[in-house]
Amino acid sequence: DAKTTQPTSMDCAEGRAANLPCNHSTISGNEYVYWYRQIHSQGPQYIIHGLKNNETNEMASLIITEDRKSSTLILPHATLRDTAVYYCIARPGGGADGLTFGKGTHLIIQP
Amino acid sequence: ETGVTQSPTHLIKTRGQQVTLRCSSQSGHNTVSWYQQALGQGPQFIFQYYREEENGRGNFPPRFSGLQFPNYSSELNVNALELDDSALYLCASSLAPGRVGETQYFGPGTRLLVL
Numbered sequence: 001d002a003k004t005t006q007p008t009s010m011d012c013a014e015g016r017a018a019n020l021p022c023n024h025s026t027i028s029g030n031e032y033v034y035w036y037r038q039i040h041s042q043g044p045q046y047i048i049h050g051l052k053n054n055e056t057n058e059m060a061s062l063i064i065t066e067d068r069k070s071s072t073l074i075l076p077h078a079t080l081r082d083t084a085v086y087y088c089i090a091r092p093g094g095g096a097d098g099l100t101f102g103k104g105t106h107l108i109i110q111p
Numbered sequence: 112e113t114g115v116t117q118s119p120t121h122l123i124k125t126r127g128q129q130v131t132l133r134c135s136s137q138s139g140h141n142t143v144s145w146y147q148q149a150l151g152q153g154p155q156f157i158f159q160y161y162r163e164e165e166n167g168r169g170n171f172p173p174r175f176s177g178l179q180f181p182n183y184s185s186e187l188n189v190n191a192l193e194l195d196d197s198a199l200y201l202c203a204s205s206l207a208p209g210r211v212g213e214t215q216y217f218g219p220g221t222r223l224l225v226l
Contacts, residue, residue, distance in 0.1 A: 032212055043115075043201050043217035044154065051212070087153060097167050098144050098156025099203075099215060 002027040002090040009106040018075040020105055022088030025069040030092050035073045037084040083109045115204050115218035123224045124192050132187045132221045134202030143185040146201040197225045
Protein backbone atom coordinates (compact mmCIF):
# COMPACT_ATOMS: atom_id res chain seq x y z
CA ASP A 1 0.00 0.00 0.00
CA ALA A 2 1.19 3.50 -0.75
CA LYS A 3 2.25 5.57 2.25
CA THR A 4 -0.18 8.32 3.24
CA THR A 5 0.53 11.48 5.23
CA GLN A 6 -2.09 13.31 7.27
CA PRO A 7 -1.97 16.16 9.78
CA THR A 8 -1.95 14.94 13.36
CA SER A 9 -4.91 17.04 14.43
CA MET A 10 -7.41 19.62 13.21
CA ASP A 11 -10.16 21.73 14.69
CA CYS A 12 -13.42 22.74 13.01
CA ALA A 13 -16.41 24.74 14.22
CA GLU A 14 -19.71 22.95 14.47
CA GLY A 15 -21.87 23.56 11.39
CA ARG A 16 -18.92 24.39 9.18
CA ALA A 17 -17.38 22.16 6.53
CA ALA A 18 -14.47 20.06 7.74
CA ASN A 19 -11.79 19.53 5.10
CA LEU A 20 -9.30 16.76 5.91
CA PRO A 21 -6.25 16.53 3.63
CA CYS A 22 -4.22 13.45 2.77
CA ASN A 23 -1.03 13.14 0.76
CA HIS A 24 -0.34 9.89 -1.14
CA SER A 25 2.35 10.93 -3.60
CA THR A 26 3.51 7.35 -4.31
CA ILE A 27 0.06 5.97 -5.06
CA SER A 28 -0.11 3.38 -7.85
CA GLY A 29 -2.59 3.40 -10.68
CA ASN A 30 -4.58 0.51 -9.23
CA GLU A 31 -4.75 1.85 -5.67
CA TYR A 32 -7.94 3.26 -4.28
CA VAL A 33 -8.11 5.96 -1.61
CA TYR A 34 -10.21 4.86 1.37
CA TRP A 35 -11.35 6.91 4.34
CA TYR A 36 -12.35 5.47 7.69
CA ARG A 37 -12.99 7.14 11.01
CA GLN A 38 -12.82 5.84 14.55
CA ILE A 39 -14.72 7.33 17.41
CA HIS A 40 -13.05 6.69 20.75
CA SER A 41 -12.81 2.96 21.58
CA GLN A 42 -15.20 1.92 18.79
CA GLY A 43 -14.45 -0.01 15.60
CA PRO A 44 -13.42 2.00 12.53
CA GLN A 45 -16.34 3.18 10.42
CA TYR A 46 -16.11 3.17 6.63
CA ILE A 47 -16.79 6.59 5.12
CA ILE A 48 -16.00 6.61 1.41
CA HIS A 49 -13.50 5.49 -1.22
CA GLY A 50 -12.53 6.44 -4.74
CA LEU A 51 -10.05 5.77 -7.53
CA LYS A 52 -9.74 8.97 -9.54
CA ASN A 53 -13.16 10.56 -9.80
CA ASN A 54 -14.63 12.65 -7.03
CA GLU A 55 -17.13 10.72 -4.94
CA THR A 56 -20.02 11.73 -2.70
CA ASN A 57 -22.27 9.78 -0.39
CA GLU A 58 -24.56 10.56 2.51
CA MET A 59 -21.64 11.01 4.88
CA ALA A 60 -19.00 12.91 2.95
CA SER A 61 -17.37 13.94 -0.30
CA LEU A 62 -13.97 12.80 -1.53
CA ILE A 63 -11.99 15.07 -3.81
CA ILE A 64 -8.96 13.47 -5.51
CA THR A 65 -6.50 15.66 -7.38
CA GLU A 66 -6.00 15.01 -11.07
CA ASP A 67 -2.49 13.59 -10.49
CA ARG A 68 -3.93 11.45 -7.65
CA LYS A 69 -1.12 12.46 -5.31
CA SER A 70 -3.46 13.95 -2.73
CA SER A 71 -7.07 13.96 -1.68
CA THR A 72 -9.44 15.80 0.64
CA LEU A 73 -12.30 14.38 2.65
CA ILE A 74 -15.08 16.89 3.15
CA LEU A 75 -17.71 16.66 5.89
CA PRO A 76 -20.13 19.33 4.68
CA HIS A 77 -21.78 20.32 7.98
CA ALA A 78 -19.72 19.03 10.88
CA THR A 79 -21.43 18.10 14.14
CA LEU A 80 -19.99 17.26 17.55
CA ARG A 81 -20.52 13.58 16.70
CA ASP A 82 -17.97 13.90 13.89
CA THR A 83 -15.17 14.25 16.46
CA ALA A 84 -13.00 11.22 15.73
CA VAL A 85 -9.69 10.00 14.29
CA TYR A 86 -9.87 9.96 10.50
CA TYR A 87 -7.70 7.54 8.55
CA CYS A 88 -6.74 7.88 4.89
CA ILE A 89 -5.59 4.61 3.31
CA ALA A 90 -4.35 3.85 -0.20
CA ARG A 91 -4.57 0.22 -1.29
CA PRO A 92 -5.24 -1.89 -4.35
CA GLY A 93 -8.86 -2.76 -4.92
CA GLY A 94 -9.40 -6.12 -3.24
CA GLY A 95 -6.56 -8.38 -2.20
CA ALA A 96 -5.54 -10.39 0.82
CA ASP A 97 -3.42 -7.80 2.53
CA GLY A 98 -5.19 -5.91 5.22
CA LEU A 99 -5.73 -2.20 5.44
CA THR A 100 -2.61 -0.29 6.49
CA PHE A 101 -3.62 2.31 9.06
CA GLY A 102 -1.33 5.20 9.94
CA LYS A 103 -1.89 7.50 12.89
CA GLY A 104 -4.68 9.43 11.17
CA THR A 105 -5.98 12.93 11.88
CA HIS A 106 -7.72 13.67 15.15
CA LEU A 107 -10.57 15.96 14.13
CA ILE A 108 -12.11 17.95 16.96
CA ILE A 109 -15.39 19.70 16.31
CA GLN A 110 -15.75 22.75 18.52
CA PRO A 111 -19.22 23.92 19.69
CA GLU B 112 -28.96 -6.24 7.24
CA THR B 113 -26.93 -7.41 10.25
CA GLY B 114 -23.62 -5.71 10.90
CA VAL B 115 -20.39 -7.25 12.17
CA THR B 116 -20.63 -8.49 15.74
CA GLN B 117 -17.87 -9.54 18.12
CA SER B 118 -17.77 -11.33 21.45
CA PRO B 119 -16.92 -10.88 24.20
CA THR B 120 -16.74 -7.09 24.52
CA HIS B 121 -14.12 -7.19 27.26
CA LEU B 122 -11.81 -9.89 28.56
CA ILE B 123 -9.12 -10.14 31.23
CA LYS B 124 -6.49 -12.88 31.07
CA THR B 125 -3.17 -13.57 32.72
CA ARG B 126 0.19 -13.97 31.02
CA GLY B 127 0.67 -17.44 29.51
CA GLN B 128 -3.02 -18.17 29.11
CA GLN B 129 -4.86 -18.73 25.84
CA VAL B 130 -7.80 -16.70 24.52
CA THR B 131 -10.44 -17.13 21.81
CA LEU B 132 -12.27 -14.16 20.32
CA ARG B 133 -15.29 -14.50 18.05
CA CYS B 134 -16.67 -12.59 15.09
CA SER B 135 -19.83 -12.86 13.01
CA SER B 136 -19.53 -11.28 9.59
CA GLN B 137 -22.00 -8.91 8.02
CA SER B 138 -24.81 -10.57 6.13
CA GLY B 139 -23.63 -11.60 2.65
CA HIS B 140 -19.92 -11.21 3.43
CA ASN B 141 -17.63 -14.25 3.15
CA THR B 142 -14.26 -12.74 4.07
CA VAL B 143 -13.08 -11.88 7.57
CA SER B 144 -9.99 -9.90 8.56
CA TRP B 145 -8.59 -9.45 12.07
CA TYR B 146 -6.70 -6.45 13.42
CA GLN B 147 -4.93 -5.58 16.66
CA GLN B 148 -5.04 -2.00 17.93
CA ALA B 149 -2.74 -1.03 20.77
CA LEU B 150 -3.56 2.06 22.78
CA GLY B 151 -2.86 5.23 20.81
CA GLN B 152 -2.00 3.37 17.59
CA GLY B 153 -3.86 2.58 14.39
CA PRO B 154 -5.12 -0.97 13.81
CA GLN B 155 -2.52 -3.50 12.63
CA PHE B 156 -3.52 -6.31 10.24
CA ILE B 157 -3.20 -9.81 11.71
CA PHE B 158 -4.69 -12.06 9.01
CA GLN B 159 -7.58 -12.61 6.64
CA TYR B 160 -9.79 -15.66 6.11
CA TYR B 161 -11.66 -16.53 2.94
CA ARG B 162 -13.42 -19.82 2.24
CA GLU B 163 -12.25 -21.17 5.59
CA GLU B 164 -8.56 -20.71 4.78
CA GLU B 165 -6.01 -18.11 5.74
CA ASN B 166 -5.75 -15.84 2.74
CA GLY B 167 -3.15 -13.32 3.90
CA ARG B 168 -1.18 -12.51 7.03
CA GLY B 169 0.51 -9.54 8.62
CA ASN B 170 3.63 -9.51 10.77
CA PHE B 171 2.30 -11.53 13.71
CA PRO B 172 3.81 -14.70 15.24
CA PRO B 173 2.27 -18.16 14.80
CA ARG B 174 0.75 -18.06 18.28
CA PHE B 175 -1.89 -15.87 16.64
CA SER B 176 -4.12 -18.27 14.72
CA GLY B 177 -7.63 -18.32 13.39
CA LEU B 178 -10.52 -20.26 12.00
CA GLN B 179 -13.37 -19.50 9.67
CA PHE B 180 -16.54 -21.58 9.70
CA PRO B 181 -18.94 -22.51 6.87
CA ASN B 182 -21.28 -19.72 7.96
CA TYR B 183 -18.33 -17.29 7.50
CA SER B 184 -18.04 -16.51 11.21
CA SER B 185 -14.50 -16.55 12.54
CA GLU B 186 -12.35 -17.03 15.62
CA LEU B 187 -9.04 -15.49 16.60
CA ASN B 188 -6.95 -17.59 18.97
CA VAL B 189 -3.93 -16.29 20.81
CA ASN B 190 -1.73 -18.71 22.73
CA ALA B 191 0.85 -17.97 25.42
CA LEU B 192 -0.48 -14.50 26.07
CA GLU B 193 2.04 -11.74 26.68
CA LEU B 194 1.50 -8.39 28.36
CA ASP B 195 1.93 -6.64 24.98
CA ASP B 196 -1.08 -8.54 23.63
CA SER B 197 -3.28 -6.17 25.61
CA ALA B 198 -5.19 -4.33 22.89
CA LEU B 199 -8.47 -3.81 21.11
CA TYR B 200 -9.02 -6.67 18.67
CA LEU B 201 -11.08 -5.78 15.65
CA CYS B 202 -12.81 -7.96 13.11
CA ALA B 203 -13.82 -6.71 9.67
CA SER B 204 -15.89 -8.45 7.03
CA SER B 205 -16.02 -7.92 3.29
CA LEU B 206 -17.08 -9.55 0.07
CA ALA B 207 -14.62 -11.89 -1.64
CA PRO B 208 -11.05 -10.57 -1.88
CA GLY B 209 -9.98 -9.43 -5.32
CA ARG B 210 -13.15 -7.49 -5.97
CA VAL B 211 -12.31 -4.07 -7.31
CA GLY B 212 -13.06 -1.47 -4.65
CA GLU B 213 -13.72 -4.10 -1.97
CA THR B 214 -14.66 -2.48 1.35
CA GLN B 215 -14.14 -3.82 4.86
CA TYR B 216 -16.72 -3.16 7.57
CA PHE B 217 -15.60 -3.35 11.17
CA GLY B 218 -17.18 -4.69 14.30
CA PRO B 219 -17.07 -2.93 17.69
CA GLY B 220 -14.02 -4.86 18.88
CA THR B 221 -13.01 -6.94 21.89
CA ARG B 222 -10.82 -5.25 24.48
CA LEU B 223 -8.31 -7.71 25.91
CA LEU B 224 -6.29 -6.97 29.02
CA VAL B 225 -3.41 -9.29 29.88
CA LEU B 226 -2.16 -9.11 33.48
